[in-house]
Amino acid sequence: MAGKLSVFENTYDEYIAQIARVDFRSLEEKLMVRTEGAGVIIPLFRISYEVSKRGIVDPSGKKPSFDICVILCKYLLLCPDVYPTQNDWVSFRDLKDAGPLTTYFSHDVERAIAQGFSGRLDDLKEASKALAGYPPDIELPYELAIQFDSLPRIPILMLYNDADDEFPATCSVLFERRAERYLDPECLAMVGALLFTTLKKLGPI
Numbered sequence: 386m387a388g389k390l391s392v393f394e395n396t397y398d399e400y401i402a403q404i405a406r407v408d409f410r411s412l413e414e415k416l417m418v419r420t421e422g423a424g425v426i427i428p429l430f431r432i433s434y435e436v437s438k439r440g441i442v443d444p445s446g447k448k449p450s451f452d453i454c455v456i457l458c459k460y461l462l463l464c465p466d467v468y469p470t471q472n473d474w475v476s477f478r479d480l481k482d483a484g485p486l487t488t489y490f491s492h493d494v495e496r497a498i499a500q501g502f503s504g505r506l507d508d509l510k511e512a513s514k515a516l517a518g519y520p521p522d523i524e525l526p527y528e529l530a531i532q533f534d535s536l537p538r539i540p541i542l543m544l545y546n547d548a549d550d551e552f553p554a555t556c557s558v559l560f561e562r563r564a565e566r567y568l569d570p571e572c573l574a575m576v577g578a579l580l581f582t583t584l585k586k587l588g589p590i
Contacts, residue, residue: 393451397440400458405438407461415464416567417537427457430535430583431517436461452575459572460536469563474542476559477577483570494577495556499545501585503554506547512588513543535576539564543580 409425412418419426424437434449435442436457443449477494478487502509506528518531521542529545541558548554558577568576 397451397454400454400462401438401440403462404436404458409461412461412464415468416460418461425461427460428534428537429453429457430533430579452579456536456568456572456575456579459568460539463567463569465566469566471562473562474559475562476557477570477573480560480562480570480573481565483565483573486570486574490558490574490577494574494581495558497581498543498558498584499554499556501581502545502556502588503548505588506545508588509545509584512584515587516583518543533580535580536567538567539573539576541576541580 409418409420412425413420416427421435422437424435424439426433426435428434433444434453434457441448441454441457448454477483477490483490498509502512510529513529513531513533516533518533521530521532525544527544528547529543531543531545533541533543535541540561542560544557544559546552546555558580560573564573
């Protein structure tokens with residue numbers, strides 16, 4: 386375990402060293418983030434984190450989990466030079482280089498939400514509302530179609546049908562195609578997993 390923690394810490398330190406060279410003000414409009422003092426504030430699923438050369442902290446001043454740290458760092462470091470416009474909704478498997486992670490995403494995100502909230506549509510609605518979910522601007526034939534702002538430039542669309550007498554519950558989690566310009570597949574998979582774990586906390590499974 387100590388070796389694993391050491392790897393995580395080394396990776397974290399490397400990201401922070403790269404972050405220290407970033408001009409945060411140049412990213413404010415591109416990423417819809419806010420500079421504050423020597424750092425930048427990034428909202429991730431309604432929680433605002435501060436990122437600076439000193440490290441990453443949550444609103445209580447504590448370092449968040451490793452996956453959150455990686456997502457926030459990559460969001461800053463991979464910022465595209467030109468604002469991408471491909472806003473069509475696609476499945477995770479349709480994103481660039483997502484292939485090796487499609488089984489993980491299907492099982493640990495989409496199936497996990499479907500099974501965890503099977504027969505509990507109202508609980509999922511309440512958890513989604515608590516996570517600041519809102520109706521998408523298109524009508525879709527699902528019992529629950531709800532959009533979340535995971536990061537400012539990376540919305541997520543969750544489509545859910547509850548179980549009935551013939552079929553099990555199903556869930557699809559979609560990204561705008563331009564999400565692949567802001568984060569790599571590993572980070573987008575972590576964003577999906579974070580959606581599940583956060584909904585799980587808000588609507589205990």
